[in-house]
Amino acid sequence: MIPAGKSETVNFTLSVPENASPGGHFGAIVVSVEPPEMRNSGASIGYEVANIVSIRVAGEVLESAQIRQFSTKKFIHSSTNVDFLVRVENEGNTLVKPIGPMEISNMFGKKVATLQFNESLSGVFPKSTKNYELNWTSDNPGFGRYEAVLSAVYGDEGRKSTMSSTVTFWILPMNIVGPALGILVVLFLVIYFGVRMYVKRTVTIMTSGSTRRLVRSRSQGEFPVFLVFVSMLAVTALLLIVLLLLFS
Secondary structure (H helix, E strand, O other), X not given: OOOOOOOOOOOOOOOOOOOOOOEEEEEEEXXXXXXXXXXXXXXXXXXXXXXXXXXXXXXOOOOOEEEXXXXXXXXXXXXXXXXXXXXXXXXXXXXXXXXXXXXXXXXXXXXXXXXXXXXXXXOEOOOEEEEEEEEEEOOOOOOEEEEEEEEEEEOXXXXXXXXXXXXXXXXXXXXXXXXXXXXXXXXXXXXXXXXHHHHHHHHHHHHOOOHHHHHHHXXXXXXXXXXXXXXXXXXXXXXHHHHXXXXX
C-alpha cells in the first residue's frame, strides 16, 4: 500500500533466456489499482499504469532503417501551412531513434525554413514501421514550387547511419492567383475584341478598293491575331515574374 502523495521504490530482476536473440527486446511493467469495494450502489474506478522496459542482448546487432514515405498531405497548398508525413521502417533488430533537419527551399534554391525531425527522439521498434508528422507554417504567403529535403541519422555514437528523402510541393494562394487570373481574362477580352474591331474596320475600308488591296488586307489581318497571341504571352509572363518576386 502506497499512501496518497507518496512514492515507493520497487526493485525487480529481469532474467534473459539463454536462447534470446541478439539485439533489442522490450517489455512493460504494469502497476494496477483495483477499484474499491462498493458498500452501497454507485460506481468505482480502477486503472493501470505501464512503463516500457528496453534491453539489448549482446551479440550481432543490426541497425538498419529506411524512409519508406516522405510526402505532403496535398500537392498544391493555398498557404504556407504544410503538413508532412514521414514513414520510417526499422529493418534491424534493435530500437532506432532517427533525428535530423528538414530543410525547405523555394524554386530559386533559397532556403526558407529548417525544421527538426523527431526532436523528442521517438523510437521505431525492430521489424516495424512508424509514422511521424511535421508541420511548417510561415508568415510569408509564399508562391511557386518548393522542395523539402529530410536528412536523418540513427544508431549509436561512433557508428551513426544516415538516410534522406526529398519531396516537392506547390503553394498557390487563391487570394493572389484568383485576382491575377481575373486580370488576365479581362486583358485578353479587351485585346481580343479591340483587335477584332480593328481588323473588321480595316477590311471594310480595304474592300472598297481593288481586289489586290482586298487580298493585301486579308494578309495584313493575320498580323493583329498574331499580335494578340504575343501580347497575352508577354502579359502572362510579366505577371508571373511579379508574383514570384513578391511572394517567393
